[in-house]
Amino acid sequence: MKPIIETHGLVQSYGPKVVLHGIDLSVPPGAVGLLGPNGAGKSTFLRSILGLLHVEPGAVRVLGHDARDEALAIRRRVGLVPESDCLIPGMNAVEMTTYAGELVGMSHTDAKERAHQVLYYVGLGEARYRELESYSQGMKQRLKLAQALVHDPDLLLLDEPTNGMDPPGRESMLQLIRDVSHGQGMNVVLSTHLLPDVEQTCDHVIVLKDGRVAEERPVERQLIDAGRVYDLRGRGDLDALASMLRDRGHEVEAIQDGLRVRLAEGHRSDAIFAVLRELGESVQVRHFLEAGRSLQDSFVEAVS
Numbered sequence: 001m002k003p004i005i006e007t008h009g010l011v012q013s014y015g016p017k018v019v020l021h022g023i024d025l026s027v028p029p030g031a032v033g034l035l036g037p038n039g040a041g042k043s044t045f046l047r048s049i050l051g052l053l054h055v056e057p058g059a060v061r062v063l064g065h066d067a068r069d070e071a072l073a074i075r076r077r078v079g080l081v082p083e084s085d086c087l088i089p090g091m092n093a094v095e096m097t098t099y100a101g102e103l104v105g106m107s108h109t110d111a112k113e114r115a116h117q118v119l120y121y122v123g124l125g126e127a128r129y130r131e132l133e134s135y136s137q138g139m140k141q142r143l144k145l146a147q148a149l150v151h152d153p154d155l156l157l158l159d160e161p162t163n164g165m166d167p168p169g170r171e172s173m174l175q176l177i178r179d180v181s182h183g184q185g186m187n188v189v190l191s192t193h194l195l196p197d198v199e200q201t202c203d204h205v206i207v208l209k210d211g212r213v214a215e216e217r218p219v220e221r222q223l224i225d226a227g228r229v230y231d232l233r234g235r236g237d238l239d240a241l242a243s244m245l246r247d248r249g250h251e252v253e254a255i256q257d258g259l260r261v262r263l264a265e266g267h268r269s270d271a272i273f274a275v276l277r278e279l280g281e282s283v284q285v286r287h288f289l290e291a292g293r294s295l296q297d298s299f300v301e302a303v304s
Contacts, residue, residue, distance in 0.1 A: 001029050002064070004155055004187050005049055010058035012044050012211075019044045020211045022058070027189065027206070031181035033198030033219065034191040036208035042191040043083060045208070046157055050075060063154055076104050079148030083159040086144060093119055093128040093135075093143050100147035111150065118146040122176060138169030145176060155187045156180060162197060167235060167257065171286055177201045196233070196256055200287070230269060233258030233287040241283050244275045260291055 005027035012020040019041050034042050047053045049062050051071025060067035062074045088096060094115050101111030119128045122142040127135070135143065141161060148156060158177065162170040178201045181188040190201055198205055198219065207215040233255075242252040242259055250271065251262040263271055276283060 003027050004029050004063060005189070006059075006061045007049070008059045010045075010048060010055065010060060012041075012048055012053055018211065020048070023211075023213060025206065025213060025216070028204055029187050030204060031178075031188045031190070031202045033202035033205040034189055034208065035193070035195070035198050035205055036214075037193050040193075040208040041211040042193075042208055043159055044211075046080075046159055046189075046191060050078065050080065050157070076151075077154045079151070079153035079156045081141075081144045081148045081156070081158040081161050083163060085140065086147075087132045087140060089133060090131065092131055093124055093146070096132060096143065097147045097150050101150040104151045106151055114150050114152075115146070118149045119143075121149070122146045123172065137164040138166065138173075141165060141169070141173060142176070145173070149180070153186070155189070157189050157191070159191045160193070161190070162192070162194065174200050194256075196287075228263045228265075228267075229291040230261050230263075230272060231255060231258060231287070231289060231291045232261065232272070232285050234283060234285040236281075236283040237279065238283065241275060241279060244278070245272070248275070258287065 003026040005025065007023050007025045010020055010023040010025075011018065023045065034045065036042050044053065048055055049060055049067055051067045051074055055068050063077050065073045065077075067074060088099070091099070094112065097115035097119060098108065098112045101114055102108060106114070116125075116128070119125055122145050124139060124142055124146065127139065132140070132143070141164070145158075145161065148158075161177065162173050165173060174197060177188060177190060180186050181201065188201070190198065192198060202219050205215075205217065205219050206213060238259055242254075245252050245261055248271070249264040250267070251264075253260050261272060263269075276285065
């Protein structure tokens with residue numbers, strides 16, 4: 001399969017500060033995570049492939065187009081969810097999404113019809129006529145996704161799409177991203193510093209550190225102590241869950257938004273579910289699977 005993005009010797013600087021140091025990449029189709037700490041160069045990389053920053057030296061091709069000479073052709077085929085707000089005050093969601101469609105060449109009638117469809121898809125159907133100033137942060141993020149999808153792009157770029165969202169909103173956004181990529185078959189590049197976002201949505205990961213590629217490989221989970229170590233994330237009284245599991249001889253450590261449980265010898269996952277049943281509705285588990293070290297360990301090693 002042809003790569004969706006190719007870069008050769010890509011260098012970007014802001015004045016004397018070099019941000020990208022000779023990036024060589026061949027990004028495969030599908031759902032790809034662009035992972036790295038803040039300041040790693042992720043947003044600069046996205047601006048480069050969109051032709052928003054002049055590519056010199058180096059070469060960039062996106063969907064077969066040269067970013068130096070065919071930037072508009074690239075942007076017609078790409079949807080972007082930027083990290084910063086890009087919404088126009090005084091508009092409602094239908095007007096904003098319709099306008100985004102017209103900007104890439106859709107007729108007003110087609111853009112408006114499609115705007116209603118994508119707003120329902122992202123969960124804003126009932127709020128589509130409200131002015132944008134009344135939207136919560138999570139609603140604004142979903143509106144940015146709608147305007148990026150309105151023209152049915154061949155590639156969707158998301159720059160920190162879960163920023164500022166509460167846990168339910170973040171979970172909803174990740175489900176939408178996964179459906180766009182795995183359900184609808186759209187190519188997706190997710191730029192984030194959050195490991196769980198990549199784990200839940202992507203099949204391939206590129207790790208950037210200090211403007212260089214630190215690692216690039218498929219997202220695959222190498223299980224540790226198969227059947228004994230589990231990661232779970234959710235809402236509610238996770239401290240009580242951890243305490244009860246420790247009382248029964250299991251090891252528990254905190255991870256981002258959840259717990260990693262190493263079961264005592266001879267126990268399996270039903271030991272965790274037994275405790276969850278005792279706790280009832282005080283704990284809601286949204287994510288539960290055998291723990292894998294591969295992505296976590298690789299990321300830590302790459303950026304340390």
